[in-house]
Amino acid sequence: MKNKQISLASRPKGMPDASTFQFDSVELPALKSGDILIQPTYFSVDPYMRGRMNAGKSYIPAFEVGQPLAGGAVAKVIESQADGFAAGDVVTGSLPWATQSVVSAGALKKIDTNLAPASYYLGILGMPGLTAYFGLLDICKPKAGETVVVSGAAGAVGILVGQIAKIQRCRVVGIAGSDDKIAMLTESFGFDAVVNYKTSSDLKKSIADACPDGVDVYFDNVGGDVSDAVIANLNFHARISLCGQIALYNTTETPVGPRIQPMLLTRSVLMQGFTIGNYSKRFSEGIQQLATWLQEGKLHYTETTVNGFDALPEALLGLFSGQNTGKMIVQV
Amino acid sequence: MKNKQISLASRPKGMPDASTFQFDSVELPALKSGDILIQPTYFSVDPYMRGRMNAGKSYIPAFEVGQPLAGGAVAKVIESQADGFAAGDVVTGSLPWATQSVVSAGALKKIDTNLAPASYYLGILGMPGLTAYFGLLDICKPKAGETVVVSGAAGAVGILVGQIAKIQRCRVVGIAGSDDKIAMLTESFGFDAVVNYKTSSDLKKSIADACPDGVDVYFDNVGGDVSDAVIANLNFHARISLCGQIALYNTTETPVGPRIQPMLLTRSVLMQGFTIGNYSKRFSEGIQQLATWLQEGKLHYTETTVNGFDALPEALLGLFSGQNTGKMIVQV
Numbered sequence: 001m002k003n004k005q006i007s008l009a010s011r012p013k014g015m016p017d018a019s020t021f022q023f024d025s026v027e028l029p030a031l032k033s034g035d036i037l038i039q040p041t042y043f044s045v046d047p048y049m050r051g052r053m054n055a056g057k058s059y060i061p062a063f064e065v066g067q068p069l070a071g072g073a074v075a076k077v078i079e080s081q082a083d084g085f086a087a088g089d090v091v092t093g094s095l096p097w098a099t100q101s102v103v104s105a106g107a108l109k110k111i112d113t114n115l116a117p118a119s120y121y122l123g124i125l126g127m128p129g130l131t132a133y134f135g136l137l138d139i140c141k142p143k144a145g146e147t148v149v150v151s152g153a154a155g156a157v158g159i160l161v162g163q164i165a166k167i168q169r170c171r172v173v174g175i176a177g178s179d180d181k182i183a184m185l186t187e188s189f190g191f192d193a194v195v196n197y198k199t200s201s202d203l204k205k206s207i208a209d210a211c212p213d214g215v216d217v218y219f220d221n222v223g224g225d226v227s228d229a230v231i232a233n234l235n236f237h238a239r240i241s242l243c244g245q246i247a248l249y250n251t252t253e254t255p256v257g258p259r260i261q262p263m264l265l266t267r268s269v270l271m272q273g274f275t276i277g278n279y280s281k282r283f284s285e286g287i288q289q290l291a292t293w294l295q296e297g298k299l300h301y302t303e304t305t306v307n308g309f310d311a312l313p314e315a316l317l318g319l320f321s322g323q324n325t326g327k328m329i330v331q332v
Numbered sequence: 333m334k335n336k337q338i339s340l341a342s343r344p345k346g347m348p349d350a351s352t353f354q355f356d357s358v359e360l361p362a363l364k365s366g367d368i369l370i371q372p373t374y375f376s377v378d379p380y381m382r383g384r385m386n387a388g389k390s391y392i393p394a395f396e397v398g399q400p401l402a403g404g405a406v407a408k409v410i411e412s413q414a415d416g417f418a419a420g421d422v423v424t425g426s427l428p429w430a431t432q433s434v435v436s437a438g439a440l441k442k443i444d445t446n447l448a449p450a451s452y453y454l455g456i457l458g459m460p461g462l463t464a465y466f467g468l469l470d471i472c473k474p475k476a477g478e479t480v481v482v483s484g485a486a487g488a489v490g491i492l493v494g495q496i497a498k499i500q501r502c503r504v505v506g507i508a509g510s511d512d513k514i515a516m517l518t519e520s521f522g523f524d525a526v527v528n529y530k531t532s533s534d535l536k537k538s539i540a541d542a543c544p545d546g547v548d549v550y551f552d553n554v555g556g557d558v559s560d561a562v563i564a565n566l567n568f569h570a571r572i573s574l575c576g577q578i579a580l581y582n583t584t585e586t587p588v589g590p591r592i593q594p595m596l597l598t599r600s601v602l603m604q605g606f607t608i609g610n611y612s613k614r615f616s617e618g619i620q621q622l623a624t625w626l627q628e629g630k631l632h633y634t635e636t637t638v639n640g641f642d643a644l645p646e647a648l649l650g651l652f653s654g655q656n657t658g659k660m661i662v663q664v
Contacts, residue, residue, distance in 0.1 A: 051598070058598050059568070223593050236391070242597040255591040261555050262587070264605035265574040266383070266390050271603040273596035 003028050005068040005098035006312055012053055015250040015320065020053070021069075021313040029102050036108060037079040038091060039100045043309075043330040044072035044122035045316040046156070047221075048275075050249040059275045068096040069312075072127055074111070074118045075101075085110070092121045097312055099332070115291060123156055123327035124294060124301045125287055127276055131243060132160035132219075133286045134279040137168075139272045140217040140239040144169035147211045149230050151197075152221030154181035155319075156327035157243060159189060160290075161219045163299050166190045170217070173210045175226055177322045184325065189300055203229035214238075222247045224255065231260055234267055242273040250320060302326035335360050337400040337430035338644055344385055347582040347652065352385070353401075353645040361434050368440060369411040370423060371432045375641075375662040376404035376454035377648040378488070379553075380607075382581040391607045400428040401644075404459055406443070406450045407433075417442070424453045429644055431664070447623060455488055455659035456626060456633045457619055459608055463575060464492035464551075465618045466611040469500075471604045472549040472571040476501035479543045481562050483529075484553030486513035487651075488659035489575060491521055492622075493551045495631050498522045502549070505542045507558055509654045516657065521632055535561035546570075554579045556587065563592055566599055574605040582652060634658035 002025050009022040031037060049071055052063045063069055073095040077085050082105030085091070091108040095101060111121045123129060135157075142148050148165040152158040153174025162185065165172045174185050174194040182194040193210040200206040207215070207229055214235035220227050223245030231240075248255045264271060279286070293299040304324040306315040309332045319328055334357050341354040363369060381403055384395045395401055405427040409417050414437035417423070423440040427433060443453045455461060467489075474480050480497040484490040485506025494504045494517065506517050506526040514526040525542040532538040539547070539561055546567035552559050555577030563572075580587045596603060611618070625631040636656040638647040641664045651660055 059600070220593070223591065227593065242593050245594050245597055248591065248594055255594070256588055257591045259555065259580065259587040259589045260592070261552070261559065261574050261603075261605070262577050262580055264603060265577055266607070267605060268391070268607060268610055269605045271593075271596060273593070273599060273601050275598070275600060278600055 002026070003098055003100050004309065005096060007068050008053060008063045008065050010065060011055060012250075014252045016050070016053060016317060018313065023310070024068075026098075028100060031079060031081045031102055034082050034105055035102050036077055036082050036085050036091075036105055037100060037102050038075035038095065038108070039078050040073040040075040040095055040098075040332055042074040042119045042122055043095075043097065043312060043332065044126070045312065045319060045328050045330060046071060046127070047244055047246045047249060047319050049316060050320070059277065068098055070094055070096045072122050074121055075108075080105075090118055092126070099309055116294065119303060119305075119327075119329050119331075120301065122329060123303060124160060124290055124299065128156035128327060129160055129290045130279065130283055130286045131276045132157045132164055133290060134276065134282065135241040135243050135274055136161050136164050136217075136219055138279070139241040139274060140219065142168045142170045142217045145171070146216035147171045147173065147213055148217040148219065149173045149175065149207065149211065149215050150219040150221070151175040151226050151230065152244060152246065153185055153191065153194060154322075154325050155221060156324070158219070158221050159185070159302065159326050160299065162191050163189055164293075165217070167293065167298055171211075171213070173207070175207075175222075175230075181322075181325055184302075197226050204232045207233050217241075219243060220245070224248055224257070228258055228260075231263055234263065234269055236267045238267060238269045240269065240271040242271060246320065303329050305329045305331050307331050334358070335430055335432050336641065337428060339400045339429075340385060340395045340397050342397060343387060344582075346584045348382070348385065348649060350645065355642070356400075358430075360432060363411060363413045363434055366414050366437055367434050368409055368414050368417050368423075368437055369432060369434050370407035370427065370440070371410050372405045372407040372427055372430075372664055374406040374451045374454055375427075375429065375644060375664065376458070377644065377651060377660050377662060378403060378459070379576055379578045379581060379651050381648060382652070391609065400430055402426055402428045404454050406453055407440075412437075422450055424458065431641055448626065451635060451637075451659075451661050451663075452633065454661060455635060456492060456622055456631065460488040460659060461492055461622045462611065462615055462618045463608045464489045464496055465622060466608065466614065467573040467575050467606055468493050468496050468549075468551055470611070471573040471606060472551065474500045474502045474549045477503070478548035479503045479505065479545055480549040480551065481505045481507065481539065481543065481547050482551040482553070483507040483558050483562065484576065484578065485517055485523065485526060486654075486657050487553060488656070490551070490553050491517070491634065491658050492631065494523050495521055496625075497549070499625065499630055503543075503545070505539070507539075507554075507562070513654075513657055516634075529558050536564045539565050549573075551575060552577070556580055556589070560590055560592075563595055566595065566601055568599045570599060570601045572601065572603040574603060578652065635661050637661045637663050639663050
């Protein structure tokens with residue numbers, strides 16, 4: 001049977017574009033024992049995927065040129081040669097960008113679509129939810145009354161970070177790039193204030209104005225100039241969770257900026273980089289708590305859905321210009 | 333009685349020089365109840381004192397123009413109007429740069445010169461020792477077999493950090509600026525290797541060569557280019573203790589350098605700024621352990637002594653060109 005897949009055509013220098021991707025038609029292999037034929041219904045696109053397009057050692061293997069891209073996805077089982085899986089099951093895992101795939105059962109996890117819609121397992125009950133949960137609570141340990149700033153506030157992770165910080169009774173200040181996003185975050189998601197980094201003429205001052213008691217916690221999804229402006233407003237004993245640096249992912253030169261160590265030193269600041277894999281032993285704790293908050297109505301969730309398998313590259317590129325509000329999902 | 337003191341003549345821009353200091357002759361006040369007349373015998377000069385010459389809020393108040401500088405000192409009591417102190421006692425505290433001073437008893441602590449020579453209370457049994465102890469053990473938590481890199485390795489703090497890391501059975505690599513210092517650190521203080529940052533043509537590679545298993549812990553006393561080269565060699569889950577940034581203390585513009593957050597993020601690195609005041613509740617624990625190691629011969633100690641009260645400015649400035657090996661002390 002012929003199957004469509006999207007591969008890495010070449011490693012991008014700077015911002016990827018259409019030439020980064022190639023569409024191939026390939027023959028699916030026959031199922032061996034332990035294999036499962038799956039058909040994805042939802043694909044997740046996430047900023048970290050840009051890093052996998054580069055060669056070199058990182059916390060996750062690089063994509064190979066000529067091989068399909070891959071990412072978080074929800075799929076239905078078409079045929080199973082593995083114990084514990086049957087046709088019709090709904091599963092999640094890191095799956096190739098292909099209309100169908102034969103994968104080993106170990107790569108898949110069944111999900112409960114009665115608890116939440118299937119796509120939620122790519123967002124609030126998946127990697128972005130866990131990233132927000134552990135990155136905020138475990139690293140930054142926000143205390144009631146403290147001020148929490150989150151950049152990329154309208155993104156998949158940021159929108160959850162802000163809400164989890166509100167559950168901790170913090171003052172929550174977001175940073176986002178459009179008035180629509182700002183209105184949504186303050187009106188529907190409980191943010192106390194949101195700064196527009198695109199229109200502010202003095203971002204350091206705008207953040208100071210939005211944070212009259214200074215910044216105790218900074219959850220950083222973006223890096224670059226935005227983070228410089230937040231760091232200039234840190235309180236003594238502030239904590240920074242380094243989750244993403246999307247502003248820098250498509251730079252072609254080594255990014256340069258003001259040195260931050262003097263500020264971190266004199267204010268006794270903690271900065272911790274992390275990737276969600278560090279917390280794999282605690283995933284069930286995180287999903288349990290996120291699902292509970294969701295059912296209690298304490299967490300709200302929103303997705304930007306793009307339709308069609310062929311739209312995957314465009315959806316991924318859209319992340320870098322802030323096209324999404326909440327989780328960016330491609331429905332196949 | 334006339335008394336000599338050294339005051340801040342003006343706030344330096346960039347590197348301080350002789351014009352930063354002024355020598356005054358002042359009348360000592362009469363002793364009130366609770367006051368003590370002291371005569372310093374040893375003054376400590378430390379890099380953090382440069383920061384106090386700048387105006388503005390920091391973790392410690394700025395020096396005032398026209399007022400005497402101050403720093404850690406050992407003194408003998410000449411006359412006491414306070415309970416618990418008598419003429420002849422040896423005390424330590426943060427004391428004005430003056431040949432004699434009238435200070436309140438609360439600013440002083442008696443020291444035991446049978447346990448160690450008096451000047452040690454300005455070094456291994458004082459702030460530098462505690463800084464090395466807590467900054468390394470509490471923040472970086474080095475494990476046996478890990479590689480610990482310390483910059484400013486021949487300085488008051490660095491020379492202790494390396495030895496404490498050896499007690500933890502780590503591989504210890506120092507960074508220092510002269511062949512004499514390097515010979516001393518490897519031959520007398522147990523460092524496994526020391527890189528000369530002044531003569532290396534490729535510091536990143538020199539550190540990589542000295543750290544074949546990468547860098548697990550970095551105790552940073554200097555900042556700037558040296559730290560960039562260490563950070564490029566960090567292992568996953570590395571820990572950085574930000575203790576000093578002496579390379580940047582005399583810059584007149586905001587220091588700029590490669591952004592470090594992408595590296596900290598993808599390698600899950602922790603960076604923690606600290607000042608020793610954060611650990612004030614645990615000082616007795618630290619001093620106890622340091623004194624024990626000293627008595628057991630597990631810690632060795634060295635000082636650079638400059639003679640004469642008038643040499644204080646020159647001794648302080650000497651820190652910024654690496655004139656000291658181990659603790660820089662001025663004996664009065």
